[in-house]
Amino acid sequence: MHLLLVGAAPVTAADLSHELRGHGFEVGVVDSGAALLATTGLPDLVLLTLDLPDLDGLEVCRRLRARSQVPIIGLSGRDSELDRVLGLQAGLDDYVTGPVRVRELVAVIGAVMRRVRRPAGEPAVAAETIVHGSLHIGLRAREVRVGGRRVAVTPKEFDLLALLASEPGTVFSRRRIMAEVWRDSSGRGTRTIDTHVRALRGKLGAHSWVVNVPGIGFRLGSDR
Incomplete structure (x- = not known):
């Protein structure tokens, strides 16, 4: 399964991608929202840091959702109910607050993929x-x-x-x-x-x- 990690700080991205690979995932990394939106071959799931260095994370989510149903999990240090609601309304499939715990994230990835998975050829x-x-x-x-x-x-x-x-x-x-x-x-x-x-x-x-x-x-x- 191919994940794309978007917008995390370099050290965090390196550590998190290394741990996720240890759980059997293929992990790509891009450093900005613009880079994500410019990506043509999307992964199986996007891990989107909402505090991006260039664009508003929720706006990036909306733009991506407008052209793709790829599952998106938001990563953020903000944990208020309003932040979660706004994220889900923008098109996130789930929301994980930091510091990210890898076992929790893996469980969330599994839950999201079960919800969106469908048989081949099914609409x-x-x-x-x-x-x-x-x-x-x-x-x-x-x-x-x-x-x-x-x-x-x-x-x-x-x-x-x-x-x-x-x-x-x-x-x-x-x-x-x-x-x-x-x-x-x-x-x-x-x-x-x-x-x-x-x-x-x-x-x-x-x-x-x-x-x-x-x-x-x-x-x-x-x-x-």
Whole structure:
């Protein structure tokens, strides 16, 4: 899998690309937003530093998104809710705050690629929505509908539901859910998952939408 790291400081870029290569990725590096926008052969995924030396990172994201559906993960030292919302509205697929922890970044890359991956020959629109029975999850719009009814969910509830729906039938361990949704690889604090599961079941209208597998974790269910 080919990644393109954009706009990181030279030392950071060297260290981060070295560690990502150690995880099996091919990593290219460009030092500016202009260089990214001038790139013709885009990679499998872009790691876009939002504090670029030449252009506004969100504007670069918008321009790239206007011509390509390549997955984009934003890297930034800013961690406010507003910064995250603006990044997602600009077209980012996810947002990682610094200092970047490589194991966390690798988990986020995996989660993003699961959301956007589609079978060969399938229309690109399929990457925008997960459909499971009456459940429709709009990944880019971050919208959930059940039987045509829009369901208001929190950001973490959405991330949890999208993760379970990314691999229907797969049982996700509590540790994996914490790592990919809450970016906590310590294995602690998993009771927060139960809180979010209860809320999701209530909002989706059926306890059966999120199935508890005792001793392991959770999987996506159905409305039956």
